[in-house]
Each structure stands twice: as C-alpha cells, then as structure tokens.
Amino acid sequence: MLRENQRRFKFDWITIILFLLLVAFGYLNILSASHVGEITSYFDMSQPYGKQTIFIGLTFVLIVLILSFEAKFYERFASIIYLVAIIALLGLFIFGKDVNGARSWYGIGSMTIQPSEFAKFATALAVAKYISDLQTNMRTIKDQLKVTAIIFIPALLILLQNDAGSTIVYLAFFFVFYREGLQQVYLIIGLSLIILAVLGLKFGVVITAVITTLVIVSTYFLQGKKRGSIFQYIIVLIVCVGFSYGVKLFYEHGLKIHQQNRISLWLRLEKDPAKLELMKKREAYNLIQSEQAISSGSWTGKGFLQGTRTTGKFVPEQHTDYIFSTVGEEWGFWGSSFVVLLFTTLIIRILYLAESQKSQFSRVYGYGVASILFVHFTINTGMVMGLIPTVGIPLPFFSYGGSGLWGFTILLFIFIKLDSNKINEW
C-alpha cells in the first residue's frame, strides 16, 4: 500500500510547477491581450480569455486521464497513436476547414480542433518507439531513412495544408537523432548548409563561392597528409556553390511572396525605400508593433492590464502567436526575462530527466519533448523579438488556443508519466 502510494506520487513536481507557472502566467497575458473593456466574467465564452478558462479547466481533466494510464500503454500503443494522428491529418483534406488560408482545422460546432498540434506528441512517441527498438541502429543509413520517414510523413501533410510554420517544428527531431547516435558529419553538414543558405541570400552566390573556396582550400592545406584526392574537394566546392545557388533560386521562385518578404526583412535584403515602406505597412507591421510594445515595457513594464499598446490592440494576433509582446509591455524586462528563464529551466529539467531514464524509449521520448518545446520557444520568442523571420507557431502553454495547450500538455505529461515509472524499469 505504501509502495503503491509512493509510486503514484513520484511525479516530478519541479516540471509540474514550471508547467503550472507557465500556464498561469500565460492566462494572465491572454486576459490582458484579449479583453475588450471591463472583464465581466472569466467564463465569458464570447471572449478568448473566457474560452481559455475552459481550455485550462479541461487540461486538468486531460492530465488526470494521461497519468491514469499505465506507462507501458504509451510505448505499446505508440504506433497506433501515430497512425491515428496521420489519419486525422489526412482527413483534413476532406473534412478540414479553411482558416486564414490554412486547412488545419476540424470544425465541431463552434469549436475547432487542430490535429497538427496533436501530431507532434504522436510523432515523438513513434520516433521513440522506433529508435528504442533493439534492431534499430541510428548509425545505419537504412534506419536513418526510416526514422526520417516517420517525421517526414506528418511534416509533409502539414506543409500541404499550408501550415509551413508547424512543419519547421519537425526539424526538432534532429536533436533527438543526434543524441541517439546520428553521425557528427550530419551536424557539420547541417550547419554548413544553413550558413551557405544565409550567405547566398545575403551576399549573393559569387561572394559565397569565393568564401567557400577560401575555406575549402585552407582546409585542404591544413589537413596535411591525411587529405584525400583533390577532386573530392572540388566536388564539395561545386556542391556547396550549387546549393547556395539553389537556395537563391528557391527563394526567388519557390517561396510565396509573403514568405519571401519575411526572409527579405530578416536579412535586410530589400534596399528600395519605397518597397521597404510598403513592407513596413504589411509584412513587417506585426513585427514593428510587437517590438515597439516590448520596447515600451522598459525595466518593470506598465503593469498588468495597463499596457497601452496591448489595450489598444496594436499588435495583431497578440493573444496567440504574439503573446510574448504582452509580457514585454506589461511586465517589462524582469517579467519577460522570467518567462525566458521558466522555459529554459523547464527544457533543461526535461533533458536532465530524460538522461536519467533507464528505458531508451522514455529517454528518446523525453528528448523529443525537450526538442519540440525548445524549437517552439526559440522560433516564437525569437520572432516576436525580431531575431528570426516571422514563422507562425504558438508559444507552448502560453498562447491562446485549446488544441495547442492540449497538444503540449499531452506531450509533456506523457513524459511525466513515463518518468514517474522509471522506478519500475529494471
């Protein structure tokens, strides 16, 4: 009996407290960003904050439900959960509802549900399941391709539904693969490609080619006797320059205009002042408003419900993707740093717990949770602060929205359940 009790409450309370703090603080900011006039009732279903009250209430039901399943259930049913998620995503093509040009929602009465938010934990489970299989060796090309396919299928479906932002999140699994044995060369190649892409866009293909040549030539001479044939180097050079050129072509012809403009704004590619002025009114409008709201917060912020730009609804979508700008304006530097600290602490805590797991499934899953949260946090907050180009994804636990909140809650609490069970794993 005693053991039974101990086991049931062996949940990691630090993670749970961090989760609760984020949800509570997020709720306050949603309240601030979405209220119009007096707040009459916290359950006012015509207002986003009223709905969020319900969402948060249901979240606790969901948590109890998740924790009440056996930990083994998640490992055993990982593939089925994954399949259900894929079917849900596929179903969108038939039954889905268009919102803002993206076909990402099911409409049930007045409620909408976004399956892509749930596909993340399903994919994380499937990846964990596949990697933890004794047969799997991440160092082999075959398994690398297979595990890539697991994340590629949902990512592709989401991309086809016109939700490019959510697709990018699936890159998070790179961290998982790397942890589980993916060769270092992928990391180097990945980083090189990012650098090449940015260089190519910012400075043009010619300058990129010159820089690349210099780097490769110096590597060639520094390698000394170990260096291989000169042709290998030439091929690498051609591939690099070709990639950079390809990125440039893709940027110019493959991207939609608004995506192109977002990148152009980020890398400051546009030089024509007239076009720039136009961009400021369109693509950059949100960003400028958001940066201004954050800047006006100063050290301590203007106070809860006192943000003038928040009250004036200057930042569109402020209660969803741009919720962090409310934190910046009303809670100032201290408040927003606190949120950054909460997220980093939560992610580090999950990483710590993941490393301490005895079962590989739990560890891989934990890593997946940390990676997904990290990518979401980085992209969303970075975007709102103007550090990275605009990508429309929510801030976990913070942004308004039922699907998002539930998706992240399930993601996190399955791991808490797995973690609580590690004492039984031998």
Added chain:
Amino acid sequence: MRKLLLLTTVILVGLVFIARLFYLQVYSGSAYNIFEDTAIQKEYNYPKRGYVYDRNGKLLVANQPSYDVMVIPREVAPMDSLKLHEFCTLLKITKEDYDKKLNRARNYSPRLSSPFVQQLSKTDYAVLQEKMRKFEGFYIQKRSLRSYQTTIGANVLGDIGEVNRRIIAQQPYYKMGDLIGKQGVEKTYEKVLRGVKGIKFIQKDRFNKHIGPYKDGIYDTLPKPGKDITLTIDSELQAYGELLMKHKRGGIIALDPSSGEILAMVSGPSYNPNLLVGRDRSRNFTKLYRDSIAKPLFDRGLQAQYPPGSPFKVINALIGLQEDVVDTRERFTCRMGYYYGSRKLTGCHHHRSPVAMNDGIAQSCNAYFVNVYRRIIDKYEDAGKGMNIWANHAKSFGLGNFLNNDLSVGSKGRIPDGDYYDRAYGDNRWGSTYIVSNAIGQGEVEATPIQLANMAAAIGNRGYYYTPHIIKEIEGDTIPKKYRTPKYTTIDKRHFEPVIEGMFDVYNKGTASTLRVPGIDICGKTGTAENFVRIDSVKTQLTDHSIFVAFAPKDNPKIAIAVFVENGYWGSRFAGRMASLMIEKYIKGHITRTDLERWILTHSLEDEYAKPYSGEPFKINGETTLQVIDNYAIENTNQSSLKQ
C-alpha cells in the same frame, strides 16, 4: 558530448534572448513617456486666457477662438493623389506645402504633435471639421487667440506667440504649437493669464479609433481658466500720451506717487497691437523687428538709457543738503559757466548771478551745481570715498539699477561710483574736477524715463517711493507685497521742501514758466541732453534730447511724470509741453492749454530723425527749423505701411 548539444543550445538561446530583451527594453528604450506613446491620444483643452482691464475697468484685451490643424507625423497614412488633393484644397495649401510642412513636423518629432496649418478661419474650420476623421494623423486643436479691444498700449500689453523649441526644452508644460506671452504684461503675467490647460488621455486602437479613457481617466485634468488682471494703466491717459508722441520718438512714464502705479507708459513710435494677432503675426513682427531705425519694439520708456540732463541736478541739491556741504541760502557766482582756475569746466546759459539753491534749480544753473557737487565729493579724504557716498544717495532714488518690477523689459541706467573712475583713470588718479559733468546729469550718469519718473515720485513724496508696477489687481489674488511697501531714500524729509520749492519755481519763474497750467501747482525740471551718434565712424553730434521731469500737485502729488523726446532740443520745447498736457489731462480730465496741445500735435520731428540717414551734412539744435504738419487730425500714423 552528444548529450551536451541541445543543453548548450538551450542555454545559449536563453542568454541571447535575455540580451535581446535588455537591448530592446532597457538599452534602446527610454523611460516610458506617455506623451510619446502613440497608443494614447493627448487631447488638450486650453482654458480661457485671462482678460486685461485698465485701472478704470475698461476691457483692453479679450479672446477669440482659433483652430489649428495639428499633425503627428508617424500616424499619417499615405494618401493617394485624390485624397491628398482634397486635403490640400480644404487647407488651402499646395502639395509642395504639404510635403514641406510634414517634413518640418517630422524633423521636430515623428511621435509628438506639431502644428500643421495654424489659425484657420471659422468657415474653413466648419468645413474641415466634418472631414477630419478621414485624415489619419491630423486633428484640430482649438486655442484662444487675443482680441484687442483697443489700438493703444502695444508696448504695455505685449502679445502672445508660439513657443519655440528652447522654451519647450526649458518648460515642459508647453507643447509645440502652444502660445506664450512674448512681450509686455502677456509675458510678465503669463502664468496668471494662461491658467493651466486640461489634458485628456485617450486610449486608441490601431485603427486610430478612440476606445475609451486611458486608465479610466485618472491622469486627466480639467483646464484651470486664466485669471483676469487689472492694470494700473489709465487707458485714456495712455492714449493721450501716444497721441502726443506721434511723429516723435521717446518715452513718457506717468506714475501715481502715492502707490507706484504706472498710469501711462508711452513709447514712440508705437504700433497697433492688433498687428500681432493671428496668421499675420510673424510677418508683422518681423517687419517691426527689422525696423532698426525707428525700432518700434524698443520700449523707450523702459529701455532707453539717456543722460538725464538737468533734472538730475535736483538729486545733487538734495545730496548736498543731506551731506551738509551747502545750505539753501549760500550763493554761487556763475560767469556763464564754471571755471576751475582759468579753465572753463562747463558752460551755462544767461541768467542772473549769483544764485542760491532756489534759483539754481529754477534757472538750472550749471555753475551752482558743479560747486555743490565738488563739495560733496571733496568732503571726504579721497574722491573715491566721496564718490561712493554720492552714488549711494543717488541709487536710493531707484537710479543706477533695475527697478525689479513686473515689466518685461528694462535697463539698469548708470550711477558711477569710485570704482568706476578707478577703472577709467587708474586708482586715485582722478579728482572731482574730472567728473563735474555728473553735477548736471551729463557725463557718466544715465537713466531711463521710468527711473526719472520714479525719482520725481520720490521727491514728490518727500523721501520715499513705491516700486513702479503695472499690476493693480489679479482676480482672486493679491498683488505682491513689494509693491505695497515704501522704499526710503537716504535723504532726510526736511531737505526736500527747499528743493521742491525750486522745482515749483521752474514753472513760476524759471525755464518752464510758459507751460503753467491754471489751477495746478506743478513742480518740474527741464533737461537738455547732448547726444552723439557714429555716422560712418565719425562721432557726430545730433540735436539735443528734450527732457522733462515733473510731479503735481506740489502737495500730496497725484502724478509724477518723465518725458523724453529724442532730438527735441531744449527741455521745455517738446518734453515740457507734453508733460504739462499729460498732467492736466490726468488731473482735470480735459485740456485747457489747447495752445500747447495744438503746438505739439502740429510739430513733427520726422525730418530730424531722417537727417543722420540722409548721407548729407546737416545742422542741429538752434540752426534747424521745425517741421510743421498742417492737418494733424487727418494725418495718420506711421503704421499705414503695416497691413492689419
């Protein structure tokens, strides 16, 4: 190693984000200033500016509404050519004007509001008001402009004009486009008259729509209306003084010696105060400002510092009595001047000799006062000490320093002391003979008309004066105590009577005997001051200044006056006549000496003033003839060149 990749990335990202937040919120963001927050509209409500009345309750300055189009450059939405055309047509400006004005406003501040088009006519305002909502970033601000109920007293009343950036930097109360007192009582009583503007903070949304008061209006304030003020000016006397001063340059200051109240404060040439109202203000102001010959903005009653001439002799008489170096009976010989040895230090005109104090004053004998003055200075072991004691006495009459009153401009005048001559000649290398000009109000002594009027008041009061001031009443307030406390001179009361008798005899039998006014005992003193200008760097003498200082009646005086007419020649010629007329006008209310009045109104000094600028050699003083104007009633003022 593999375990560390995500961990280090997370920590790195956290640090970068906090650094970015620090940059955005603390480093580049200034402290929150609600006035720069474009999410909050600031609506100002300008209170009524206080009215200005004269001492008899006649309204001099009232208000009229005015409407400015203001702009907040950051909020201006780009307009297509059709809309822009409509906007420009409404405002009656060209597209180039539009760009220019917008750029100027943006240069000042993109976030703060600046005036765009000022002082719309009422009809323009009515049309524009309907359509204003369409033009983002622009709004109409109501203000009140002055409406002058009179054409006189421009130098007294002053005017209001737009604040400049320097004022805004010093006094944050003022915002771009606000009006502030620039001259006259508008300047000195700015805070009383303006009241306090009210402000409403209104929360806007991103469509520029008002969505309610900011923080439920806890920071909003109601406007506090400006207080009305009553001036000590007698507008009838002021108007009369300005009439007399036409075609002349100079100043008239009339005081009530029993209170220090300024009854009239004339500066010639003057201008119509209505010139400095509304859209034409800056153009007219520039015109007045640039007139470097007539200098209409230079208040000659307050700022012009001239050698006082003979009126200053009475001060020397008083100091002589106080220092006990002379009595009223002692006579001094005058041989058409004062001789030191065989050297003539100063000349004099023809009168009987020898004279005692009474005749010395009445006949304005130079030799008499040089004797008295030298005795004062030589009474002490060294001239420096004597000079200091003398200066101390003279300064107790309000000479040689600012009067420290409620007028927007002024001059110190000059009463030299021992140090002054030590600097000029070297320590102790001078004596009383070097500086005898001071005895007769020439030399280094200088005074403004208001100082001379105040001196007359102090003599009329037998030894004290009230600081001359222009405020009589402030609505719901009292006037400062310093204007209600007498200031005593260093001369004993008993010494004044013989001097006053001398001044009385100036009218009875002396230099102003033709200016007597029946029924009023006037005590006065004529003055004639030599003066020089540089023409093509040659020091050239001009016709003497005509000076007159007086008070009346002799006992319990009601008015003390100083009149100064530039290049009017001898004292009783212009200044004396004008002083007599002013006194009669004030005491009797009407003019019996119409011969004097007619003479003044029909004689002009314009020709005299034109001489130094003619480029030709000219004659001065007795060798000139006076310019006569025939029909003074029709003759208009020199303002006709300024469009109203």
